[in-house]
Amino acid sequence: MAVTKILPILAVVLIPATGSAGNQAIAGELMAGKAKAEAACQVCHGLDGRAVVPMAANLSGQQKQYIIAQLEAYRSGQRRHEQMSIIAKMLNDDDIENVAEWYSSIKITIEMPN
Numbered sequence: 001m002a003v004t005k006i007l008p009i010l011a012v013v014l015i016p017a018t019g020s021a022g023n024q025a026i027a028g029e030l031m032a033g034k035a036k037a038e039a040a041c042q043v044c045h046g047l048d049g050r051a052v053v054p055m056a057a058n059l060s061g062q063q064k065q066y067i068i069a070q071l072e073a074y075r076s077g078q079r080r081h082e083q084m085s086i087i088a089k090m091l092n093d094d095d096i097e098n099v100a101e102w103y104s105s106i107k108i109t110i111e112m113p114n
């Protein structure tokens with residue numbers, strides 16, 4: 001078999017064995033979350049989670065579980081907001097997990113006022 005044919009097979013076999021499957025799952029969530037944030041969130045929350053409209057929340061560095069809980073609450077109607085209620089209904093469970101992974105993974109630094 002030609003080397004060019006063997007290499008992709010080796011990659012498929014070896015990558016799960018060498019890399020941690022957990023880390024790869026997180027990396028997948030992160031990239032899917034970034035893509036979703038670009039498509040559906042950044043006009044108000046920024047891709048970096050710094051809100052670009054005054055009434056939207058900053059999401060960078062927010063707790064992942066908090067983001068998930070709020071999106072589920074908007075989706076179920078438990079929490080209501082004219083824009084977020086509509087947006088959350090367009091997200092499936094994976095989307096929620098992924099965008100929460102994205103925004104919670106952005107590192108922020110805090111500076112107290114003097």
Ligand code: HEC
Binds near residue numbers: 036040
């Ligand atoms: C059209 C503007 C707009 C878009 C687009 C938008 N949001 Fe929001 N978002 C808001 C506003 C405004 C609020 C504050 C709502 C409120 O007062 O309940 C909010 C609130 C939230 C909150 C609650 C924050 C908190 O501190 O409780 C989360 C989480 C959130 N948005 C996530 C998202 C995600 C994820 C997306 C993309 C899938 C998204 N939003 C898209 C405007 C937007």
